Amino acid sequence: DSGVTQTPKHLITATGQRVTLRCSPRSGDLSVYWYQQSLDQGLQFLIQYYNGEERAKGNILERFSAQQFPDLHSELNLSSLELGDSALYFCASSAGTGRPQHFGDGTRLSIL
Amino acid sequence: AQKITQTQPGMFVQEKEAVTLDCTYDTSDQSYGLFWYKQPSSGEMIFLIYQGSYDEQNATEGRYSLNFQKARKSANLVISASQLGDSAMYFCAMREGANSGYALNFGKGTSLLVTP
Numbered sequence: 001d002s003g004v005t006q007t008p009k010h011l012i013t014a015t016g017q018r019v020t021l022r023c024s025p026r027s028g029d030l031s032v033y034w035y036q037q038s039l040d041q042g043l044q045f046l047i048q049y050y051n052g053e054e055r056a057k058g059n060i061l062e063r064f065s066a067q068q069f070p071d072l073h074s075e076l077n078l079s080s081l082e083l084g085d086s087a088l089y090f091c092a093s094s095a096g097t098g099r100p101q102h103f104g105d106g107t108r109l110s111i112l
Numbered sequence: 113a114q115k116i117t118q119t120q121p122g123m124f125v126q127e128k129e130a131v132t133l134d135c136t137y138d139t140s141d142q143s144y145g146l147f148w149y150k151q152p153s154s155g156e157m158i159f160l161i162y163q164g165s166y167d168e169q170n171a172t173e174g175r176y177s178l179n180f181q182k183a184r185k186s187a188n189l190v191i192s193a194s195q196l197g198d199s200a201m202y203f204c205a206m207r208e209g210a211n212s213g214y215a216l217n218f219g220k221g222t223s224l225l226v227t228p
Contacts, residue, residue, distance in 0.1 A: 002159070033215055042220050043203065048213035056213025090157060097214045098145055098164065098207065103157035 003027065006062070006091050014112055018079040025072055025093030031055075032074040033094070033101060034066055037091035038087040049074055054062045086111045114221035115139075116204050123224050128222045132179070133189040133222045135204030141165075144188040145207035147216065148178065151198040160202075163187055194226045 003026035008025040011019055025032050036059075045058035049068035062097075063081075068074040079083060086102050092101040113137040118186040125131040137146065146158040163171045163178045171178040179188040191198055201223050 007115075017222070023127075029212075033213070035216075043205075044216040045208075045215035047211070048215055056211065056215060058212065058215055085128070085145075088155060092157075094214075096212075100147060100159045101216060102159055102161050103149070105156045111152070 002102040004093050004104035006100050006107050010108050011111045017081050023074045023075040023091030029093035029095050033092040034076050035090040036087045053098045081111050083111050116222050118219035118222050119223045130192045135187045137206050147205045148189045150200045151204045177198050178228050196226050199226045
């Protein structure tokens, strides 16, 4: 158990819809990272938050957004969903730069 | 831009044998970190081992060790005494710099199958 909690584990929805993925980091970790894992793109960094503030953006689409709340949990919002958004979405947290990132079990998103 | 290369899409090893999974990287940064993660068929990502670019000793964690050759820019994972439960995808990753929030850049992975 990594200590990082992601909900839901599975999500099935239709094109054009909007979903919210939730992540609770390990106790004490201030950094939260979101990654997308798909068959064609592999594992890609989407966005990072540190103590409530956005710190870095990777290959995140404009239809996607995220935030980190005062209690340090984070949400990833995906809107106007397309078939190609089907993927495994991971949240990871770390205690600081250079420290290992510990991953949640992921949310598997299927777009029908 | 940084790049991680894992040249072995799939590997087989017999139980109790040792296996080496290759990883090479490309970076112009002086300070970086290298990680290995295991992803079983159930999908979760499990942190295995970390090596900092300034660490002089190779990292070890139980049956896992990292063969770090800085001049060659390689960071191979060695698993000793393989077990059936080691069958999984293995990803090598590099921690990027401050501009990327120290995010991880992953290789494409190596699928390891441990046979009885």
